Amino acid sequence: MRFSQLLLPTLKETPAEAEVVSHKLMLRAGFIRKLASGIYCYLPLGLKSIRKVEQIVQEEMNNAGAQELLLPMVQPADLWQESGRWKKYGPELLRFTDRHQRESCLGPTHEEVITDLVRKNIHSYRSLPLNLYQIQTKFRDEIRPRFGLMRGREFIMKDGYSFDASQKGAEATYDKMNHAYHRIFKRCGLRFRAVEADSGTIGGSFSHEFMVLADTGEDTVVICKQCSYAANMEKARAMETTAPQDVKELPLAKVETPGKRKVQAVCEFLDISPKNLVKTLIYVADGKPVAVLLRGDHAVQEVKLQNLLGANEVRLADDKETFDFTGTPTGYLGPVGLPLKIVADREVTKMTNFTVGANEKNHHLINVNIGRDFTPAQTADLRMVNEEDRCPLCGGQLELTRGIEVGHIFKLGTTYSEALKATFLDERGKETPFVMGCYGIGVSRAVAAAIEQNHDEDGIIFPLPIAPFQVMLLNLSTKDAEITAAAETLYEELKNLGIEVLLDDRDERPGIKFKDADLIGIPFRVMVGNSLTKEGKIEIKERAGGLTTAVSFGETAERLKQMIESAMTNCQI
RNA sequence: CGGGGCGUAGCGCAGUCUGGUUAGCGCGCCUGCCUUGGGAGCAGGAGGUCGGAGGUUCGAAUCCUCUCGCCCCGACCA
Numbered sequence: 001m002r003f004s005q006l007l008l009p010t011l012k013e014t015p016a017e018a019e020v021v022s023h024k025l026m027l028r029a030g031f032i033r034k035l036a037s038g039i040y041c042y043l044p045l046g047l048k049s050i051r052k053v054e055q056i057v058q059e060e061m062n063n064a065g066a067q068e069l070l071l072p073m074v075q076p077a078d079l080w081q082e083s084g085r086w087k088k089y090g091p092e093l094l095r096f097t098d099r100h101q102r103e104s105c106l107g108p109t110h111e112e113v114i115t116d117l118v119r120k121n122i123h124s125y126r127s128l129p130l131n132l133y134q135i136q137t138k139f140r141d142e143i144r145p146r147f148g149l150m151r152g153r154e155f156i157m158k159d160g161y162s163f164d165a166s167q168k169g170a171e172a173t174y175d176k177m178n179h180a181y182h183r184i185f186k187r188c189g190l191r192f193r194a195v196e197a198d199s200g201t202i203g204g205s206f207s208h209e210f211m212v213l214a215d216t217g218e219d220t221v222v223i224c225k226q227c228s229y230a231a232n233m234e235k236a237r238a239m240e241t242t243a244p245q246d247v248k249e250l251p252l253a254k255v256e257t258p259g260k261r262k263v264q265a266v267c268e269f270l271d272i273s274p275k276n277l278v279k280t281l282i283y284v285a286d287g288k289p290v291a292v293l294l295r296g297d298h299a300v301q302e303v304k305l306q307n308l309l310g311a312n313e314v315r316l317a318d319d320k321e322t323f324d325f326t327g328t329p330t331g332y333l334g335p336v337g338l339p340l341k342i343v344a345d346r347e348v349t350k351m352t353n354f355t356v357g358a359n360e361k362n363h364h365l366i367n368v369n370i371g372r373d374f375t376p377a378q379t380a381d382l383r384m385v386n387e388e389d390r391c392p393l394c395g396g397q398l399e400l401t402r403g404i405e406v407g408h409i410f411k412l413g414t415t416y417s418e419a420l421k422a423t424f425l426d427e428r429g430k431e432t433p434f435v436m437g438c439y440g441i442g443v444s445r446a447v448a449a450a451i452e453q454n455h456d457e458d459g460i461i462f463p464l465p466i467a468p469f470q471v472m473l474l475n476l477s478t479k480d481a482e483i484t485a486a487a488e489t490l491y492e493e494l495k496n497l498g499i500e501v502l503l504d505d506r507d508e509r510p511g512i513k514f515k516d517a518d519l520i521g522i523p524f525r526v527m528v529g530n531s532l533t534k535e536g537k538i539e540i541k542e543r544a545g546g547l548t549t550a551v552s553f554g555e556t557a558e559r560l561k562q563m564i565e566s567a568m569t570n571c572q573i
Numbered sequence: 574c575g576g577g578g579c580g581u582a583g584c585g586c587a588g589u590c591u592g593g594u595u596a597g598c599g600c601g602c603c604u605g606c607c608u609u610g611g612g613a614g615c616a617g618g619a620g621g622u623c624g625g626a627g628g629u630u631c632g633a634a635u636c637c638u639c640u641c642g643c644c645c646c647g648a649c650c651a
Contacts, residue, residue: 011601016586016643109651144647144649146645410651514611514612516612
């Protein structure tokens with residue numbers, strides 16, 4: 001492709017609308033343009049990168065035994081009513097009425113449609129397992145779209161759905177998808193982790209999120225430095241500490257702690273460690289109060305609490321509610337004699353002779369012990385993991401880092417097949433619901449995530465497998481016949497070698513071409529300029545790392561081919 | 574939906590508080606000269622219903638009312 005003919009409107013300055021780096025760079029590099037909030041035009045370069053991701057996804061999905069199809073974007077309301085999600089989904093589902101007053105919606109996801117398709121066409125266990133996917137533009141009317149392609153309303157997604165005859169089969173499919181996803185993101189050249197995630201409302205005991213690691217990521221992920229353990233904060237566990245043995249229980253005592261409400265203040269005043277204090281937090285779970293006990297240096301993980309209580313909503317009570325529920329101002333609450341349901345983080349059960357609030361203003365209790373002084377109704381892992389914790393699998397050091405969710409795989413079970421009465425006949429002729437799984441990849445988001453992960457102050461640094469072009473060839477002097485002839489020859493040679501090359505043939509000064517090349521971030525930059533006329537050399541500069549190699553004109557194309565092949569092998573499985 | 578901010582040329586902005594020539598500046602764009610290894614220089618030029626509607630006024634980018642759109646924080650979320 002020739003730059004002079006390409007729709008590639010690079011910008012020297014960042015449009016005010018962009019906040020995050022991928023959004024800024026995609027606008028400046030001429031990849032995208034906004035049409036409306038959360039809705040973008042993909043320009044040729046942006047689309048090329050998206051297509052690269054799509055192709056990798058297709059290859060790996062096909063290899064894993066999945067089949068590609070394409071489902072409608074407009075979906076009838078009655079299917080959604082049948083699954084019950086017409087009511088449940090909320091305003092994120094964009095609904096509208098057609099000219100015949102039929103209610104419809106724009107598909108944010110396709111469980112209903114695919115299940116309907118399968119129930120109408122698959123009737124026997126002999127046809128299973130079946131794994132279907134599509135790559136399509138999705139629409140979700142997000143409350144607040146932001147960050148460019150990272151959280152748009154319209155976005156490109158690969159969504160896949162599997163149908164198995166049994167739980168066991170579904171698990172095998174899940175494992176296959178897990179494996180395929182690892183291959184996909186590896187082949188995209190991304191640094192990522194598959195993390196254990198809470199499966200949320202969709203069901204199933206767990207799911208895996210595929211997180212592209214980037215400091216600017218929206219989500220926090222916990223990874224083990226020694227082994228493969230990784231989880232998001234909602235799910236992350238830590239190795240249980242062991243309770244000290246043979247500690248003699250000391251007599252309970254009340255002490256005065258005037259004005260000391262915060263953990264730190266109480267600990268300083270009493271000269272104890274927060275690790276020896278238990279804090280009591282009042283939560284409201286579906287309208288009912290519950291007291292949550294945690295070690296002084298720990299924090300609540302509300303999703304864990306929600307799961308334990310089986311609640312739809314949990315939130316911290318405010319000071320007034322807390323006082324109404326307990327009759328004690330916040331800061332002096334404790335479990336001893338508290339007339340509320342008490343749940344304790346399991347680390348609390350490892351403690352002895354600890355300090356708590358006395359349920360009386362300006363007083364705390366010391367030498368409190370579980371069993372003797374109070375008994376929690378339930379005990380579970382309820383807290384946020386932190387960097388002091390050890391890996392639950394290997395005891396290694398845990399690290400908290402940031403990530404961008406680009407893929408998520410779920411076990412759906414029979415939720416949808418039952419709701420939509422999608423069944424098949426098993427070996428014994430018994431009508432059985434399909435056991436389903438669903439597997440998403442945010443394709444457009446993956447490109448944005450790649451940029452969040454790989455950039456510098458000059459622009460994008462694309463991983464080779466998803467770069468819009470592999471080589472950017474700069475003709476540094478279009479007025480010089482020798483240089484231009486050499487650039488044109490090289491351009492043809494590279495194309496003939498099957499290398500994807502963008503020739504900057506614009507009548508611009510070298511500085512402009514260098515700046516644009518850095519901005520766009522194509523991995524290999526080839527410069528045809530003075531060094532050719534003076535020394536007969538062509539320079540190859542790698543965008544990542546900036547290493548520049550001078551080679552003779554004749555060997556340039558072949559050399560590039562080698563460099564590309566070698567770089568690609570780093571992204572192979 | 575709550576809180577905050579913005580809307581003036583393709584992009585970035587000034588001008589608005591305190592109404593008053595022909596609405597400016599930088600970048601980009603067009604023409605010519607010149608220059609050609611990190612966003613050059615000179616000269617000339619095109620481009621604006623100041624987001625929209627209504628109002629106040631002799632006079633509105635500027636004041637008032639309504640409205641549309643965009644961005645950020647929060648609630649929410651594969």
